[in-house]
Amino acid sequence: MKTSTDLAAHTAKRIEARFIRKIEQFRNDEIRLVMLDRVESHSVACVNWAEYPYAPKVTFRIAHSDDALAVMFEVEEEHLRAVAMSGEENVWEDSCVEFFVESPAAEGYFNFEVNCIGTMLAAHRQSRTEATLFNAEQMSKIRHFGSLQRAPIDSRGAGQKWWMVEVIPFSLLGLESAPRSLRCNFYKCGDKCDRPHFLSWSPIDKPEPNFHCPEFFGEVILA
Numbered sequence: 739m740k741t742s743t744d745l746a747a748h749t750a751k752r753i754e755a756r757f758i759r760k761i762e763q764f765r766n767d768e769i770r771l772v773m774l775d776r777v778e779s780h781s782v783a784c785v786n787w788a789e790y791p792y793a794p795k796v797t798f799r800i801a802h803s804d805d806a807l808a809v810m811f812e813v814e815e816e817h818l819r820a821v822a823m824s825g826e827e828n829v830w831e832d833s834c835v836e837f838f839v840e841s842p843a844a845e846g847y848f849n850f851e852v853n854c855i856g857t858m859l860a861a862h863r864q865s866r867t868e869a870t871l872f873n874a875e876q877m878s879k880i881r882h883f884g885s886l887q888r889a890p891i892d893s894r895g896a897g898q899k900w901w902m903v904e905v906i907p908f909s910l911l912g913l914e915s916a917p918r919s920l921r922c923n924f925y926k927c928g929d930k931c932d933r934p935h936f937l938s939w940s941p942i943d944k945p946e947p948n949f950h951c952p953e954f955f956g957e958v959i960l961a
Contacts, residue, residue, distance in 0.1 A: 751956035755800040762806040773810045784941045792933035796926040811835040817932040818893040825859040831930040839922040843912030866950035881905040921955040
């Protein structure tokens, strides 16, 4: 009988991140345009739990320089919800995109979660319940910007679109420069949206929704 570890190894995905020199120094509009023009998009489309069948249209793009990662999410969904205005609130209950990455320099993993209006939660974790939240200085080093205004939203209707870009220095992952690869996963959730959903890029074999499972992370090669 296959174990969950066997399944993870068999189904985990593998992609390349595009190298774009000094992308972290570009203006916001330049980062978005170069990501759209030069970086391949990948779907966040795994419906891992049958009781939550709703699947918004979600893609991500990932690039890197010598010093930072750049991740861009694009979303189309039926209910835009954003209540959390602070990372100390439940960001994942809103229309939220998430990037989890295994710590390349120590134990555990990092999670970066941001709702559709730009409220971000970031932490270094050992598990779902064991976390060290980023402090104000660390948070100030994460550059993120999106298409929606920084104000609460509760909007319903098919075909609503938004995007979000995050630029994360490798120094926040405990690295001095880009590694050869990273183990990570990309998610879309909305625990308190009208149609709760829990999508992933690399599939997860767990009995109930849980993104905090590094054994199911895929691999990103830093080309």
